[in-house]
Amino acid sequence: MADTEEPVSEGRRNFLRLVAVAAVGVTAVGLLKGGISDLIAPTLGLTSFPTLTIYDTTGKPLLYENLPVNSAEVYEFFYPLSNEPSFLLKLGDKTGKPLNITTGPTPKSRATGVTYTYPAGVGPSGEQCVFAFSGICQHAGCIPPSIKYYPPGFTIPGYSSSYVGQSGLIHCSCHGSTYDPAEGATIVTGPTQNPLPGIYLEYNATTHQITAMKQMYGPYIYGHTSDLTGGAPLGTSYTPITIIKTG
Amino acid sequence: MENDEKPSITQKFLGVNPVSLMNELPVKKNPTYMRKGFMYWTGALISVAFVYQIITGLVLLLYYNPAHPYTSTQLMLTTVPYAQLIDATHLYGAFAMIVLVYIHLFRNYFAGAYKRPRQLQWITGVILLALTIGVCFFGYSMPGDVLGADAEGVGSGFAFATPVIGPSIQIILFGNGSNTASLFSRLLGWHIILAALVGLLFGLHFFMAEYHNIMPSRKESKDRAPAIVKEDDTMKAWYPYNFVFTIQLALFAFGFILLIPSVIALLPNVPALFSPLPGPSRFSPLAGNPVLYPDYPPWFLLFVYKAVDFFKGTVSIGPFTLNGGLFASGVFGGLPLLYLLALPFIDRSDDLHPLKRPIITGIGIYLIIYLTILSVWGAMTPGVPVPLADALFVLGVPFVIVILGMLAIGHLYRKGKLDITYDKIMGSLAVFIIFLMIGIFATAVNFSAFLSLDSVGSLMDTLAAGAATSFAAVGVARTASVSYAKTAPPKRKPVTMSKDSATILVTILLVISVAIMSLVINLNPISGQMIFGVGLGVDLIIAGFVLRLYRLVVYNE
Ligand code: FES
Numbered sequence: 162m163a164d165t166e167e168p169v170s171e172g173r174r175n176f177l178r179l180v181a182v183a184a185v186g187v188t189a190v191g192l193l194k195g196g197i198s199d200l201i202a203p204t205l206g207l208t209s210f211p212t213l214t215i216y217d218t219t220g221k222p223l224l225y226e227n228l229p230v231n232s233a234e235v236y237e238f239f240y241p242l243s244n245e246p247s248f249l250l251k252l253g254d255k256t257g258k259p260l261n262i263t264t265g266p267t268p269k270s271r272a273t274g275v276t277y278t279y280p281a282g283v284g285p286s287g288e289q290c291v292f293a294f295s296g297i298c299q300h301a302g303c304i305p306p307s308i309k310y311y312p313p314g315f316t317i318p319g320y321s322s323s324y325v326g327q328s329g330l331i332h333c334s335c336h337g338s339t340y341d342p343a344e345g346a347t348i349v350t351g352p353t354q355n356p357l358p359g360i361y362l363e364y365n366a367t368t369h370q371i372t373a374m375k376q377m378y379g380p381y382i383y384g385h386t387s388d389l390t391g392g393a394p395l396g397t398s399y400t401p402i403t404i405i406k407t408g
Numbered sequence: 409m410e411n412d413e414k415p416s417i418t419q420k421f422l423g424v425n426p427v428s429l430m431n432e433l434p435v436k437k438n439p440t441y442m443r444k445g446f447m448y449w450t451g452a453l454i455s456v457a458f459v460y461q462i463i464t465g466l467v468l469l470l471y472y473n474p475a476h477p478y479t480s481t482q483l484m485l486t487t488v489p490y491a492q493l494i495d496a497t498h499l500y501g502a503f504a505m506i507v508l509v510y511i512h513l514f515r516n517y518f519a520g521a522y523k524r525p526r527q528l529q530w531i532t533g534v535i536l537l538a539l540t541i542g543v544c545f546f547g548y549s550m551p552g553d554v555l556g557a558d559a560e561g562v563g564s565g566f567a568f569a570t571p572v573i574g575p576s577i578q579i580i581l582f583g584n585g586s587n588t589a590s591l592f593s594r595l596l597g598w599h600i601i602l603a604a605l606v607g608l609l610f611g612l613h614f615f616m617a618e619y620h621n622i623m624p625s626r627k628e629s630k631d632r633a634p635a636i637v638k639e640d641d642t643m644k645a646w647y648p649y650n651f652v653f654t655i656q657l658a659l660f661a662f663g664f665i666l667l668i669p670s671v672i673a674l675l676p677n678v679p680a681l682f683s684p685l686p687g688p689s690r691f692s693p694l695a696g697n698p699v700l701y702p703d704y705p706p707w708f709l710l711f712v713y714k715a716v717d718f719f720k721g722t723v724s725i726g727p728f729t730l731n732g733g734l735f736a737s738g739v740f741g742g743l744p745l746l747y748l749l750a751l752p753f754i755d756r757s758d759d760l761h762p763l764k765r766p767i768i769t770g771i772g773i774y775l776i777i778y779l780t781i782l783s784v785w786g787a788m789t790p791g792v793p794v795p796l797a798d799a800l801f802v803l804g805v806p807f808v809i810v811i812l813g814m815l816a817i818g819h820l821y822r823k824g825k826l827d828i829t830y831d832k833i834m835g836s837l838a839v840f841i842i843f844l845m846i847g848i849f850a851t852a853v854n855f856s857a858f859l860s861l862d863s864v865g866s867l868m869d870t871l872a873a874g875a876a877t878s879f880a881a882v883g884v885a886r887t888a889s890v891s892y893a894k895t896a897p898p899k900r901k902p903v904t905m906s907k908d909s910a911t912i913l914v915t916i917l918l919v920i921s922v923a924i925m926s927l928v929i930n931l932n933p934i935s936g937q938m939i940f941g942v943g944l945g946v947d948l949i950i951a952g953f954v955l956r957l958y959r960l961v962v963y964n965e
Binding site for chain 2: 201
């Protein structure tokens with residue numbers, strides 16, 4: 162067309178420039194709004210303890226009989242938040258016969274002097290031997306496999322006390338804290354001033370599944386101002402086991 | 409330059425417009441005609457998509473926890489504002505990159521851009537293709553959903569089956585299997601490492617491209633290498649002409665990358681392979697449902713996946729025994745890549761016209777067909793074993809047809825009987841490929857009957873289909889040439905809109921854009937984010953059109 166080659170007037174050019182900048186600006190508003198709101202992570206946590214069935218490594222509910230007694234490998238799961246590792250323990254005596262702990266142990270805090278009452282073991286009657294504790298050391302926060310369970314008969318490097326638990330000990334290699342799992346993870350040797358927090362479990366006699374639920378006992382999980390804040394919920398109805406192989 | 413006669417608004421406020429210093433950058437001017445066709449800018453579009461991937465990827469990185477890949481992803485998707493939009497567009501931005509990389513590859517293949525002086529540029533480009541697919545593979549597995557787990561399983565199996573060093577490769581790429589974090593921190597690590605390599609190599613590729621400039625039109629290169637744009641003073645400066653054009657391209661690219669996945673996310677019943685959001689966890693009971701979640705690798709790897717079915721059993725090479733399926737996919741996936749890498753050394757003539765190098769052009773067409781057949785086959789009958797002889801037959805027949813057909817057309821062309829333009833050739837090629845596809849599927853449908861030889865009819869079908877496609881191809885090219893000669897095309901009018909209507913249209917577009925933004929911006933950032941994505945995508949595309957019209961009115965382009 163004839164008029165296409167004529168230069169446009171200054172006024173129209175500036176008008177168009179304004180429109181073009183505005184059109185790009187509108188999209189910039191959208192992009193910035195989206196981008197910046199995404200960077201502001203919502204503060205997270207839970208308002209109550211979740212009910213999470215413990216799953217095995219293949220993605221199916223873990224059955225009582227498939228959990229080994231006195232396992233030197235760490236059976237770790239996350240509860241109640243996804244950054245809170247915990248141990249699952251099936252305690253037996255020296256011969257590997259499951260213990261039967263029917264009254265709740267009473268560990269004591271050296272820091273506050275408070276005595277807690279933890280729940281009894283869960284499992285089929287006569288074998289109430291499954292316990293779960295927070296896997297974050299109460300001294301300075303070491304996690305598995307630095308802190309782990311040593312079954313009866315295993316030597317603990319650097320452990321010199323003569324105390325022998327009914328079913329081995331939990332020991333943290335970071336600075337040498339030791340806990341007795343059969344006594345509610347009570348303090349055996351320092352430097353820790355608190356027992357490990359205990360997790361409430363339920364055993365289903367029909368399905369043989371184990372579920373973590375309802376509440377926790379003892380001090381708050383190390384590094385958290387409450388067990389339910391300071392991390393992301395798992396967002397699922399289950400919490401899978403990770404087996405940490407140890408030397 | 410007409411702009412310099414009167415000071416513009418920017419110049420009034422800032423003295424010398426600082427942005428015009430961009431002309432001092434080591435970027436080349438481009439002839440105006442290039443700013444009219446998308447085909448000159450496929451590389452630019454990939455760069456834009458890559459920038460989008462880097463930005464969204466870094467944002468996603470802030471929320472990803474390799475110890476809890478699935479839960480951390482789900483948590484982000486359900487609680488963080490606009491996270492679904494960013495996650496979905498990061499996936500589709502990757503898809504866009506792969507598609508564009510293929511378009512870029514084949515455009516330059518048929519244009520002969522691998523010839524001197526761009527041989528090294530071509531080779532870096534082929535390596536970039538392989539790296540890009542690698543980045544996408546690792547990224548696809550990262551959410552820890554069932555689709556990603558399937559992809560990771562296939563890849564990890566491939567790595568493990570490599571003789572001697574296989575187990576080490578598997579550990580290098582996928583960790584030692586001690587726990588979830590060992591696998592997913594490797595996936596995350598390699599995703600970022602490979603993306604960084606893509607970035608570095610892209611830098612080299614880009615500056616080589618700036619040095620040699622874009623391949624000029626056939627008219628300018630006269631179909632002879634070296635095809636170089638001669639920069640001269642009649643060419644418009646890079647700033648503002650190409651600068652505004654580049655922004656226009658970026659707006660269009662961002663717009664579609666946001667729009668497409670947002671629309672798909674709002675549609676019901678999208679097949680799992682194309683869902684913009686992660687599927688159920690690999691531990692979920694739903695994961696075992698092969699109908700909903702088939703054991704597929706991502707679609708861009710389906711072609712190597714099908715090849716696994718071609719070779720059951722083992723292959724011995726010297727002292728090593730290989731898993732046959734993996735050997736086959738190594739060969740079927742690796743050969744095309746090696747061919748593309750070697751191409752600048754294979755075809756060293758200076759001919760750029762596709763018909764003057766019919767075998768190379770034929771192999772190019774065949775590569776498109778090859779990727780399509782293997783991918784569709786992989787998607788339709790995953791894991792169904794195919795005897796190697798059958799596979800070679802299905803893949804071999806189109807090869808023979810294409811090469812013979814191209815030789816015939818090339819012969820006609822050289823004898824001067826096929827004096828047609830580039831556009832017509834491209835049109836004919838498209839029709840040819842369609843015919844060939846029909847032929848192949850006709851063959852494939854009759855295939856098992858044909859092999860058991862219980863039906864002479866299906867044998868005839870197969871042969872007829874093959875013959876028909878060859879004739880169709882030559883015929884189309886012939887007709888195109890004849891009809892083109894008869895109807896001398898009227899010169900298309902260069903500009904179809906007057907400056908006044910363009911100005912009015914631009915204003916209307918701005919009003920629409922503002923209206924859309926004000927509608928979507930305050931939607932709930934979780935539940936309304938995909939609608940927000942649609943609105944933002946549309947607005948970006950509108951802004952692209954505004955710049956197009958701005959260039960029309962102000963730059964006469
Ligand atoms: S952190 Fe466990 S003993 Fe110090």
